[in-house]
Amino acid sequence: MFAILVAGIALWVAAHFFKRLAPDARANMGDKGKGIAALAIIVSLVLIITGYRGAEIVTVWNPPGFMVHINNLLMLVAVFIYGMSATTGTLRGKLRHPQLLAVKIWAVAHLLANGDLASIILFGSMLLWAGGSVALINRAEEWNRPEPGDPSKNKLLVIITIVMFAVITAIHTWLGVWPFPG
Incomplete structure (x- = not known):
């Protein structure tokens, strides 16, 4: 596999x-x-x-239990940053590559919480891919920072973040991985 x-x-x-x-x-x-x-x-x-x-399952390291909570917090941040690319609020243009930054945060979060070989291969490679993508894009294109948008759209970003985090949690639960251990 x-x-x-x-x-x-x-x-x-x-x-x-x-x-x-x-x-x-x-x-x-x-x-x-x-x-x-x-x-x-x-x-x-x-x-x-x-x-x-x-x-x-090939265990490479055993992350401490609190890393799951750090993972969850970082995932909330990653979902928020990913959403910045799709909204037109005042945060638009604060980051050049919000989707790729979100992938990097997602990868680091999961590397902190998972010490098995498959996780290291998957999340480590996605971290490298996102970093390589940023480098290739930056080399090829000049960035024109978009103007900030309507402040009311920031509320929509927060709502979308909460809904998407809930969906991601539901998918993990459906796959048999409860992301909120006691």
């Missing part, structure tokens, strides 16, 4: 980096390239989830 996990991660990285590393090849694909990239990302997610869930 580790091979399936690694194959999924490799496909994820390739699908996301293709546009940046081979822009001419991607441009030659035209609109159908978007569909191919989307399909590759979906397949990569299936492989990652299948490989991760089926991987043998």
Whole structure:
């Protein structure tokens, strides 16, 4: 199952980096390239989830119990920052790459709370991928900071954050991982 996990991660990285590393090849694909990239990302997610869930548990380190609480707090921050990219409140433009920063926070949070090999491979590689993505984007594009938006949209961001955190918690629970140990 580790091979399936690694194959999924490799496909994820390739699908996301293709546009940046081979822009001419991607441009030659035209609109159908978007569909191919989307399909590759979906397949990569299936492989990652299948490989991760089926991987043998190989303990590398035993994180202290309080790391789960730090993970949950960092996840709330990650969801909030991820949402900043989709809202038009006063926080818009405060961060250049809110989605990728959120992935980095998500990865670090899960590395702190999980000491098994599959988690280290998955979350460590996603941390490296997000960092590499930021570097590639920054090298290729100049950033024009957007103007801050309507302050009332900040309330929407908070509501979306709470709802998305609840959804993520529900998904973890459905998968058999209760994120709030006693």
